[in-house]
Amino acid sequence: MPTMNLLQAVNVGLREAMRSDDRVVLLGEDIGRRGGVFGATEGLSKEFGAERVIDTPLTECGIVGSAIGMALYGLRPIPEIQFLDFIYPAFDQIVSEMAKYRYRSGGQYTCPMVLRAPAGGGIKGGHYHSQSSEAYFAHTPGLVVLMPATPFDAKGLLASAIQGEDPVIFLEPKRLYRAAKGEVPEERYTVPIGKARVAREGKNVTLVAWGAMVPVCEEAAGQAAEKGIDCEVIDLRSIVPLDAETILASVAKTGRAVIVHEAPKTGGFGAEISALIAEKAIEYLEAPIARVAGFDTPFPYTLEHIYMPDTRRVGKAIEGVINF
Amino acid sequence: MTQTKTKAKTNRAVKEKKPSIKIDDLPLPKADLLRIYRSMVLTRALDERGMMLQRQGRIGFFVPCIGQEAAQVGSAHALTARDWIFPSYRNTGTAIHRGVPMTEIIANLYGNSLDLSKGRQMPNHFSFKSIHFVSISSPIGTQITQAVGAAMAARYRKENMVAITDFGDGATSSNDFHAGLNFAGVFKAPVVFLCQNNQWAISQPLCDQTASPTIAAKAEAYGFPGVRVDGNDVLAVWQAVKEALDRARAGGGPTLVEAVTYRMGPHSSSDNPKAYRKDAEVESWKAKDPIDRFRRTLGDAGILSEADDKTLWEAARQEIVQAVKTVEAGPALPVETLFEDVYVAMPKHLAEQQQALRREIEERGGIRHGDGAFPL
Ligand SMILES: Cc1ncc(C[n+]2csc(CCOP(=O)(O)OP(=O)(O)O)c2C)c(N)n1
Numbered sequence: 276m277p278t279m280n281l282l283q284a285v286n287v288g289l290r291e292a293m294r295s296d297d298r299v300v301l302l303g304e305d306i307g308r309r310g311g312v313f314g315a316t317e318g319l320s321k322e323f324g325a326e327r328v329i330d331t332p333l334t335e336c337g338i339v340g341s342a343i344g345m346a347l348y349g350l351r352p353i354p355e356i357q358f359l360d361f362i363y364p365a366f367d368q369i370v371s372e373m374a375k376y377r378y379r380s381g382g383q384y385t386c387p388m389v390l391r392a393p394a395g396g397g398i399k400g401g402h403y404h405s406q407s408s409e410a411y412f413a414h415t416p417g418l419v420v421l422m423p424a425t426p427f428d429a430k431g432l433l434a435s436a437i438q439g440e441d442p443v444i445f446l447e448p449k450r451l452y453r454a455a456k457g458e459v460p461e462e463r464y465t466v467p468i469g470k471a472r473v474a475r476e477g478k479n480v481t482l483v484a485w486g487a488m489v490p491v492c493e494e495a496a497g498q499a500a501e502k503g504i505d506c507e508v509i510d511l512r513s514i515v516p517l518d519a520e521t522i523l524a525s526v527a528k529t530g531r532a533v534i535v536h537e538a539p540k541t542g543g544f545g546a547e548i549s550a551l552i553a554e555k556a557i558e559y560l561e562a563p564i565a566r567v568a569g570f571d572t573p574f575p576y577t578l579e580h581i582y583m584p585d586t587r588r589v590g591k592a593i594e595g596v597i598n599f
Numbered sequence: 600m601t602q603t604k605t606k607a608k609t610n611r612a613v614k615e616k617k618p619s620i621k622i623d624d625l626p627l628p629k630a631d632l633l634r635i636y637r638s639m640v641l642t643r644a645l646d647e648r649g650m651m652l653q654r655q656g657r658i659g660f661f662v663p664c665i666g667q668e669a670a671q672v673g674s675a676h677a678l679t680a681r682d683w684i685f686p687s688y689r690n691t692g693t694a695i696h697r698g699v700p701m702t703e704i705i706a707n708l709y710g711n712s713l714d715l716s717k718g719r720q721m722p723n724h725f726s727f728k729s730i731h732f733v734s735i736s737s738p739i740g741t742q743i744t745q746a747v748g749a750a751m752a753a754r755y756r757k758e759n760m761v762a763i764t765d766f767g768d769g770a771t772s773s774n775d776f777h778a779g780l781n782f783a784g785v786f787k788a789p790v791v792f793l794c795q796n797n798q799w800a801i802s803q804p805l806c807d808q809t810a811s812p813t814i815a816a817k818a819e820a821y822g823f824p825g826v827r828v829d830g831n832d833v834l835a836v837w838q839a840v841k842e843a844l845d846r847a848r849a850g851g852g853p854t855l856v857e858a859v860t861y862r863m864g865p866h867s868s869s870d871n872p873k874a875y876r877k878d879a880e881v882e883s884w885k886a887k888d889p890i891d892r893f894r895r896t897l898g899d900a901g902i903l904s905e906a907d908d909k910t911l912w913e914a915a916r917q918e919i920v921q922a923v924k925t926v927e928a929g930p931a932l933p934v935e936t937l938f939e940d941v942y943v944a945m946p947k948h949l950a951e952q953q954q955a956l957r958r959e960i961e962e963r964g965g966i967r968h969g970d971g972a973f974p975l
């Protein structure tokens with residue numbers, strides 16, 4: 276099995292989808308000639324031509340709106356937003372249109388499409404190349420919101436997303452583009468949407484994370500193990516729909532939960548998970564639920580390393596729920 | 600270059616100067632001409648140094664303006680002190696010509712405690728309130744509508760302010776470009792739209808952005824004039840922008856000025872343009888380098904000798920070296936500042952987060968300082 280990084284897995288996943296399904300077209304800024312600013316679409320323009328790998332004018336509203344039209348007409352567009360931070364000119368198309376077509380037409384019209392965007396911090400990109408705004412999209416019924424943390428999941432989830440009938444926000448943790456490496460099968464496979472991954476099994480504390488916070492939690496779990504604390508790490512992969520069963524089963528086992536995300540704490544998706552645990556598993560809890568999140572400030576440039584949750588901060592939360 | 604069928608016109612000063620020029624033929628006094636040239640040189644020297652600082656890992660990122668100095672300095676020279684600028688991230692020349700001290704510019708690249716914006720943004724995203732240089736953001740085009748609003752506000756207050764907004768060719772595809780021009784036309788706002796058409800939006804050439812023969816032509820549909828000017832001729836830019844400002848000030852409404860220029864360098868320190876554009880194209884524009892051109896004009900007019908030029912370059916480089924030194928000696932950014940300026944007063948939940956961070960740092964026995972460079 277070839278070993279590759281997350282970026283290559285996305286690239287391979289896109290290539291496979293384009294080879295096997297001529298309805299798949301890509302559109303975005305700098306995705307053709309340049310192969311994407313990160314290289315996610317490298318080589319695709321050469322193989323599939325400018326008709327299927329479309330370098331668009333600089334307007335996210337145009338990219339997403341036209342992709343919706345293509346999806347309505349039967350194609351499987353995969354628009355790329357260069358950075359999640361630049362998605363807002365398309366927000367109206369996403370939340371008012373893409374998310375609502377199926378419902379508002381009583382199921383007559385649908386927009387099966389996969390909107391890809393690199394997300395999250397850790398690359399010294401300041402506010403506009405770092406934010407994690409998954410909660411906005413998770414708050415919009417009709418959207419599937421995915422975020423893989425491994426190359427295997429990136430390819431498998433992308434395949435599921437492209438095959439699926441619902442519009443998907445596919446968030447790629449850019450900090451892991453090159454850092455996350457792993458084996459990826461050459462053949463086609465899918466990773467089911469709505470199913471979390473238990474990245475590490477443990478008995479004492481449940482850590483819930485997604486994207487670039489998954490390896491941070493794994494590392495924190497490794498450090499906690501040295502102190503005799505056995506952590507379970509759950510990688511959500513799928514933010515909406517959420518795999519409540521896996522989270523609740525884990526908390527029922529451990530009695531302690533720490534939720535970790537990069538986005539600001541207030542209104543972050545961690546609040547939803549916290550509420551879920553409080554509603555459905557409070558009788559198992561031996562300590563209050565803890566959240567480790569970004570501060571409630573815009574994402575900074577110089578002080579990024581202070582802003583981002585790290586293993587020390589997660590480790591402290593683990594100790595907090597153990598010593599409660 | 601395609602000519603537009605619309606009101607877009609080419610300025611008189613666009614034409615190449617003949618070898619020997621009388622100083623009286625030039626539209627500005629000698630002191631102004633030299634000041635313009637000096638700003639162009641400073642901008643170029645800073646760009647050269649900025650790219651080096653990034654390569655050396657002393658700053659994380661850099662955006663050069665190389666090739667666009669005439670468009671920036673020429674337009675800045677046409678403004679009055681009261682006018683407001685709504686810039687893009689490629690506008691350093693404008694700030695330099697407005698007199699921002701080099702240390703303030705360089706402090707922004709380092710984002711330490713000397714940075715007026717407190718290290719909140721990536722390099723080249725300046726905010727210089729004292730010269731009405733509004734805070735730059737990365738999202739393309741957002742400043743365009745804002746400039747229109749400021750212009751409307753000035754008129755409401757019966758103040759003689761004209762707003763100018765700079766943006767690239769790529770930005771003409773943005774929602775804000777169309778909304779902004781439409782508002783300006785409808786409300787006859789005292790605003791000047793300055794498109795620095797440098798032919799590229801990262802890897803995408805102008806033809807990817809528009810099927811229109813020129814950008815200037817777009818103004819017509821919004822009901823006001825569009826002017827196309829040689830953006831590498833600093834005096835032509837000055838004149839075109841000045842006419843647009845004068846008209847706006849007199850109540851004549853907005854103008855779209857398209858300064859035709861070229862991004863001679865990479866999009867940013869993270870970009871490698873060799874991957875998508877031909878060397879020959881870059882070379883052909885090097886022959887039209889705005890600084891060389893203006894130096895020849897000044898030389899022909901007898902107001903800048905080779906020796907003067909050399910001294911000027913040396914002084915510019917020296918000024919930058921000094922400023923880098925000063926900034927590098929500046930203290931690190933205090934961690935507390937992370938929580939400031941989110942709101943006018945710090946709400947309780949932020950104060951608590953700040954307090955928790957303070958405790959965390961005490962327990963850790965200090966903090967490590969950030970490193971790493973923006974990889975793009
Ligand atoms: C809304 C938005 N989308 C995408 C980007 C990413 N991006 C940064 S610069 C750029 C190209 C801008 O080109 P242009 O407007 O011509 O300005 P130039 O860089 O040439 O000065 C792009 C696509 C962005 N900053 N904002």
Ligand SMILES: [Mg+2]
Pocket residue numbers: 767768769795796797798799800801862
């Ligand atoms: Mg451009």
